[in-house]
Amino acid sequence: MMTAENILTDCQRKAPFVSRISSLIVCSAFQFPLKYFIFSQVRYWHQNCATRNVTKGVCMSKKKVMLIYNPNAGGLHKTIDTIHRLEEALKQEGIEIGREQIIPTTCRGDATRLAALAVQQQVDFLIVCGGDGTINEAAQALIGTKTALAVLPSGTANVLAKEMNLSRQPKALAQLIANGRLREISVGQASKPDSSWQRYFLLMAGIGLDAMIIETVNPAQKKQWGIGSYVLAGLKTLLDWPIKPFYLQFNNRKCEATFAIVANAANYAAWFKIAPQSQMNNTNLDVCIFNSRSRLIYLGYAFLSLFGAHTISPDVIYEPITELIANDSNHIPVQLDGELVGHLPMRFTCIPQALRIVA
Numbered sequence: 577m578m579t580a581e582n583i584l585t586d587c588q589r590k591a592p593f594v595s596r597i598s599s600l601i602v603c604s605a606f607q608f609p610l611k612y613f614i615f616s617q618v619r620y621w622h623q624n625c626a627t628r629n630v631t632k633g634v635c636m637s638k639k640k641v642m643l644i645y646n647p648n649a650g651g652l653h654k655t656i657d658t659i660h661r662l663e664e665a666l667k668q669e670g671i672e673i674g675r676e677q678i679i680p681t682t683c684r685g686d687a688t689r690l691a692a693l694a695v696q697q698q699v700d701f702l703i704v705c706g707g708d709g710t711i712n713e714a715a716q717a718l719i720g721t722k723t724a725l726a727v728l729p730s731g732t733a734n735v736l737a738k739e740m741n742l743s744r745q746p747k748a749l750a751q752l753i754a755n756g757r758l759r760e761i762s763v764g765q766a767s768k769p770d771s772s773w774q775r776y777f778l779l780m781a782g783i784g785l786d787a788m789i790i791e792t793v794n795p796a797q798k799k800q801w802g803i804g805s806y807v808l809a810g811l812k813t814l815l816d817w818p819i820k821p822f823y824l825q826f827n828n829r830k831c832e833a834t835f836a837i838v839a840n841a842a843n844y845a846a847w848f849k850i851a852p853q854s855q856m857n858n859t860n861l862d863v864c865i866f867n868s869r870s871r872l873i874y875l876g877y878a879f880l881s882l883f884g885a886h887t888i889s890p891d892v893i894y895e896p897i898t899e900l901i902a903n904d905s906n907h908i909p910v911q912l913d914g915e916l917v918g919h920l921p922m923r924f925t926c927i928p929q930a931l932r933i934v935a
Contacts, residue, residue: 639700641666641753642677644690644714646706649731655705658746662703662728665750681706687713695721701753701934707731712778712913715763719776719930724758726934733803735779735914739841739856740935752934760929761856764840766912767923769901777912778931780850781838781924783822783902785874787909789813790916803846810878819869822904822920826863826897835866835874838900838924844881845914851894852884859928863900865893900924 643662645655659678666673681687687704691714694702704714705728718725729737729744736742740759743749766781767774792809801808821832837844839851839862854862868874868891880886887894902908903921910918 639671639753640698641671641673641701641703642679642690642694642697642699643673643703643705644679644681644687644710645704646687646710646731647680649706649710655730658728658730659705662705662746662750665747666753669750669754671750671754681710681713685713687711688716690714691717691723694718695723699723701726703728703749703753705730708733708735708779708913709915711736712776712915715778715931716776718932719763719927722932724932724934726753733806733846733914735841735843735845739779739843740933742935749934757934758932759857759935761931761933762840762858762926762928763930764838764861764912765925765927766910766917767925769921769923773918775912775917776927776930777840778856779839779841779913780844781922782836782911783838783920783922784833784835784908785813785817786835786837786845787911787916788817790911790914791909806845814871814874817871819871820904820906820908821867822902822906822908824863824865824900824902826900827895831865831867831893833865833867834869836902837864838862838897839864840926842884848878848881849884850881850886852887853894853896857929858896859926860896860898861900861924861926863893863895863897867891867893897924898926 643659645659647655649655663673679690681690687706687710691702695717701724702714702718703726704711707730710731711725711727715725726749727736727742728746728749729742737744761778764777764781765774766777789806789810792813793805794809798805819834821834824831824833824836837850839854841856842849842852842854844850850864851862864887866874866877868877877886877889877892880889886892901921901923908920909916910920910922
């Protein structure tokens with residue numbers, strides 16, 4: 577038997593306009609209570625909202641968004657223009673972001689503080705406009721939380737953007753946010769053996785040579801020359817490098833090294849691929865170990881790593897790992913995602929599916 581509820585449901589399924597007209601007719605014909613009609617309309621609009629631009633059943637227009645940016649990454653004028661275009665693109669998608677929610681970083685570590693504030697305020701999307709260093713800082717407070725990281729790439733060499741194929745166009749990012757397009761990625765964790773210090777990395781940890789290069793880079797030259805400043809610092813460091821060994825423990829073995837990369841991503845700085853098999857959704861890290869004492873051989877490794885071909889060398893160790901411990905007595909420096917963080921000894925592990933990122 578055809579009931580009022582069956583007719584009402586059938587009408588709602590066919591078309592929104594027909595649904596509303598039919599509801600009035602059906603309720604009148606069957607003398608349905610007014611409260612049922614109101615309830616049916618509320619339920620219809622709720623379901624309609626849930627099938628469109630939503631994440632976890634909330635309309636995208638109600639999403640809370642905060643934006644932080646590094647005014648020194650990519651030039652202030654260019655950054656401000658990009659942010660204005662992103663504001664407009666978000667507005668077109670029905671997402672408002674207030675001026676008080678657009679905040680510049682003012683010093684080192686500020687992105688971590690602001691990201692923690694976003695988590696405290698239950699922000700759904702934290703947009704970071706900056707380079708890998710600013711992104712790494714923000715991620716420290718977002719890992720393991722419900723606040724998703726959205727990246728608008730800028731900076732000298734945004735390796736994360738290259739790794740995840742992130743667009744530099746504000747409109748593309750706004751559309752991803754509106755559609756709730758999220759990926760969960762694993763991250764690496766570096767810590768002291770006595771647990772007195774720890775920090776996450778999204779891309780890589782470098783032990784030895786590349787950390788020394790970062791120490792050598794002149795900030796003024798970096799701002800003026802970009803990637804070229806790293807090339808210059810690399811050549812200078814390679815010539816002056818006091819090649820000293822350190823020791824690694826992983827996969828039930830121990831080996832000596834003069835340079836090592838613990839990778840969570842295939843892409844490295846500039847055009848290099850140090851860990852070609854690494855993927856950010858893996859539940860492990862990859863380690864690439866070099867143990868040469870020859871500067872000439874290292875130049876050869878640099879050339880081969882442009883194609884990810886250095887791993888075929890019998891003198892290079894490349895393996896997946898879940899944990900690695902690095903020790904030394906020579907005060908070997910360590911960098912995480914392109915930022916110098918300290919010296920050995922350190923322990924490196926993988927934290928699976930720890931960060932939600934718009935992609």
